Amino acid sequence: MAVKIDKEKCIGCGACIDVCPVSALTMVDDKSTVDEAACVDCGACVSTCPVDAMSL
Ligand code: SF4
Numbered sequence: 001m002a003v004k005i006d007k008e009k010c011i012g013c014g015a016c017i018d019v020c021p022v023s024a025l026t027m028v029d030d031k032s033t034v035d036e037a038a039c040v041d042c043g044a045c046v047s048t049c050p051v052d053a054m055s056l
Pocket residue numbers: 002003019020021022023024025034038039040041042043044045046
């Protein structure tokens with residue numbers, strides 16, 4: 001499992017990248033992108049995203 005990111009909704013704010021405890025998120029072409037092998041499904045990014053672009 002890994003967090004799912006709706007690239008249509010993502011506004012590239014970077015908030016999720018700041019809260020990820022395992023640095024699984026990076027910005028690619030102004031959209032958050034997850035390293036699925038690194039994500040530990042903690043949900044921190046999901047509750048932080050201002051546009052509900054992330055889900056578990
Ligand atoms: S669910 Fe947790 S570990 Fe996975 S990308 Fe989001 S903040 Fe990082």
